[in-house]
Amino acid sequence: MCKFVKKKKGIDIMRKMGKKLVSMALAASMVLSMTACGGKTEETEAANTEAATTKAAETETETEAEAEAGNQQADIVVIGAGGAGMSAAIQAVQDGATDVVVLEKMPIVGGNTTRATGGLNAAETQYQKAEGIEDSVELFVEDTMKGGKELNDKELVTTMAEQSNDALEWVNELGADLTVVGMFGGASVKRIHRPSDTSAVGPVLVKTFSSQLEELGVPVLLNTKAETILVDENGAVSGVKVTDKDGNTTTIDCTSVVLATGGFGSNEEMVVEYKPNLAGFCTTNHAGATGDGIAMAKEIGAAFVDMDQIQTHPTVNPETQTMYTEGVRGNGAILVNKEGKRFVDELETRDVVSEAILKQTDGVCYLLFDQAVRESLAAIEGYIKAGIVTEADTPEELGEALGIDGAALAETLTAYAGYQAAGKDDEFGRESMELPLNQPKYYAALCAPAIHHTMGGVKINTSCEVLKEDGTAVSGLFAAGEVTGGVHGANRLGGNAVTDIVVFGRIAGSSAASYVEANGGHTEAEIKVEKAEEAAAPEVQGNYKDGVYEGTGKGNNGEIKVKVTVEGGNVVAVELVEHSETDGIYQTAEESVTAQIIKKQTTEVDTVSGATNTSKGIMEAVAQALSTAK
Numbered sequence: 044m045c046k047f048v049k050k051k052k053g054i055d056i057m058r059k060m061g062k063k064l065v066s067m068a069l070a071a072s073m074v075l076s077m078t079a080c081g082g083k084t085e086e087t088e089a090a091n092t093e094a095a096t097t098k099a100a101e102t103e104t105e106t107e108a109e110a111e112a113g114n115q116q117a118d119i120v121v122i123g124a125g126g127a128g129m130s131a132a133i134q135a136v137q138d139g140a141t142d143v144v145v146l147e148k149m150p151i152v153g154g155n156t157t158r159a160t161g162g163l164n165a166a167e168t169q170y171q172k173a174e175g176i177e178d179s180v181e182l183f184v185e186d187t188m189k190g191g192k193e194l195n196d197k198e199l200v201t202t203m204a205e206q207s208n209d210a211l212e213w214v215n216e217l218g219a220d221l222t223v224v225g226m227f228g229g230a231s232v233k234r235i236h237r238p239s240d241t242s243a244v245g246p247v248l249v250k251t252f253s254s255q256l257e258e259l260g261v262p263v264l265l266n267t268k269a270e271t272i273l274v275d276e277n278g279a280v281s282g283v284k285v286t287d288k289d290g291n292t293t294t295i296d297c298t299s300v301v302l303a304t305g306g307f308g309s310n311e312e313m314v315v316e317y318k319p320n321l322a323g324f325c326t327t328n329h330a331g332a333t334g335d336g337i338a339m340a341k342e343i344g345a346a347f348v349d350m351d352q353i354q355t356h357p358t359v360n361p362e363t364q365t366m367y368t369e370g371v372r373g374n375g376a377i378l379v380n381k382e383g384k385r386f387v388d389e390l391e392t393r394d395v396v397s398e399a400i401l402k403q404t405d406g407v408c409y410l411l412f413d414q415a416v417r418e419s420l421a422a423i424e425g426y427i428k429a430g431i432v433t434e435a436d437t438p439e440e441l442g443e444a445l446g447i448d449g450a451a452l453a454e455t456l457t458a459y460a461g462y463q464a465a466g467k468d469d470e471f472g473r474e475s476m477e478l479p480l481n482q483p484k485y486y487a488a489l490c491a492p493a494i495h496h497t498m499g500g501v502k503i504n505t506s507c508e509v510l511k512e513d514g515t516a517v518s519g520l521f522a523a524g525e526v527t528g529g530v531h532g533a534n535r536l537g538g539n540a541v542t543d544i545v546v547f548g549r550i551a552g553s554s555a556a557s558y559v560e561a562n563g564g565h566t567e568a569e570i571k572v573e574k575a576e577e578a579a580a581p582e583v584q585g586n587y588k589d590g591v592y593e594g595t596g597k598g599n600n601g602e603i604k605v606k607v608t609v610e611g612g613n614v615v616a617v618e619l620v621e622h623s624e625t626d627g628i629y630q631t632a633e634e635s636v637t638a639q640i641i642k643k644q645t646t647e648v649d650t651v652s653g654a655t656n657t658s659k660g661i662m663e664a665v666a667q668a669l670s671t672a673k
């Protein structure tokens with residue numbers, strides 16, 4: 044079993060290490076080459092020399108033996124490159140940790156975080172103050188506890204609220220620009236902080252964190268799945284067993300693990316095990332949200348809380364599974380049923396709105412808004428481009444286009460404009476009515492509830508230590524984000540997931556760094572990643588006419604246009620001309636798919652999981668371009 048060499052490490056070593064590590068972010072299909080510490084660096088030798096006690100020397104020998112056996116070495120292994128994992132890795136390095144590595148089983152970073160559309164809830168912020176919004180940590184705690192039906196762990200909620208402003212300042216310092224304050228369901232005041240261009244928050248955060256990891260030289264190993272967390276004879280974390288994209292299993296020895304694998308909203312079996320009435324529901328989750336972290340933590344004795352608390356998001360397109368951000372309602376939209384009538388306070392908590400929708404005809408409703416709402420939120424343009432919004436010049440025509448009673452729709456809108464003008468919703472008591480909804484055009488989007496957030500998970504304390512049933516911690520194991528339980532209780536408020544992942548991700552990173560400081564790190568890792576993109580060269584001879592060709596394909600959100608260059612009969616480059624795919628997802632699909640096309644000289648290549656439609660769109664566009672190159 045592993046013991047660790049106490050090393051004296053400093054920021055200089057970290058910087059030098061950073062330069063040697065070829066970091067990667069937002070890139071698919073990268074080749075992972077993890078070098079065992081046999082080929083050690085000068086810095087490693089120096090660090091180990093400084094730690095030359097007899098015990099350390101013995102330990103060093105053991106570590107060498109392990110390395111010879113093929114194990115990799117790191118101080119902190121972060122499992123999962125979503126918002127929580129990336130926040131943890133960045134914070135750990137900011138706290139002086141040197142050998143941090145992030146594992147991501149998918150070909151892209153971001154997880155469910157990429158899909159976050161709303162923003163980050165924070166109280167007592169400079170942006171609220173600038174707008175004269177009176178908020179407090181206490182009110183934030185109160186709203187969150189009320190929204191979670193008081194099932195939440197109040198200590199965790201208090202930590203989240205207290206550190207929310209710091210978290211906001213931190214992400215903005217990294218470049219996220221969450222400066223616009225808005226209203227979301229369950230909040231007593233405007234508290235959600237969104238990107239200044241009103242775009243979805245997830246892609247902005249993922250891009251910001253990825254760039255930061257790259258700058259810090261933290262390797263992010265894509266297509267690398269953590270299978271098991273290893274512990275020593277004392278139950279302390281000692282390593283992680285991983286499988287790479289070629290199916291090879293290796294072990295990374297480490298001192299500490301941050302578990303940030305997200306939830307289990309895409310694991311139908313697991314969802315139904317904990318909440319049978321959700322059988323058959325669609326999900327807003329990315330394909331990797333399968334609860335791996337829950338299984339790994341269970342194996343080493345972690346305790347769990349609130350596993351049956353699974354949230355549905357009320358406004359999801361039942362056909363495409365596109366989630367309409369709560370911001371649409373926050374900015375003014377209402378919900379109407381197939382009879383053209385409102386049926387709920389649209390800004391009620393997600394559980395209440397979801398339940399109300401399920402009681403309507405066919406268990407669906409329409410998200411209804413006007414031109415003014417459209418212009419208030421950039422995210423709406425994405426829904427319109429995706430062809431999932433019906434539009435018309437009048438409410439009557441909209442009703443006709445939807446196949447519902449247009450007169451009833453018009454009546455509903457007139458009544459709502461009256462409530463808005465009076466500042467009092469006589470029917471459902473909605474408090475925030477931003478706009479009168481009387482400015483043509485009118486828009487409607489079909490929606491129904493879908494599995495959204497798994498509130499339950501691994502039990503943690505406010506230092507993000509993973510706890511066992513007896514209340515003691517699993518030494519060296521920290522967890523943050525959707526894999527944990529307790530923060531959101533029975534229902535998560537919109538905007539609290541992002542606060543959760545940043546606040547607790549940072550705490551987990553800090554705790555892991557302190558743990559390594561106190562317990563000694565491992566030998567220096569030399570974990571390298573090499574961009575497939577750089578290695579992409581034709582492996583077979585193509586048979587195309589030399590030239591530059593353009594083609595178009597249908598992606599997830601609309602048309603994708605590409606420019607394909609053929610030289611010496613081979614496709615040598617595929618360039619993006621235009622697209623409206625989700626930032627982050629497009630780049631990943633592009634890198635993987637184009638690298639494969641160039642290697643294989645065919646457009647019949649593998650799609651990137653989590654970006655299937657985008658991959659297909661690129662393949663179709665290249666195929667169309669090449670159809671004229673034969």
Ligand code: ADP
Nearest residue numbers: 123125126127148154155156269305331524525
């Ligand atoms: P959070 O919001 O808590 O950060 P996300 O869903 O955004 O959660 O991110 C979790 C990430 O963890 C996802 O990118 C997911 O693919 C990744 N992940 C899940 N299980 C594993 C695993 N076994 N090994 C490596 N990465 C994993």
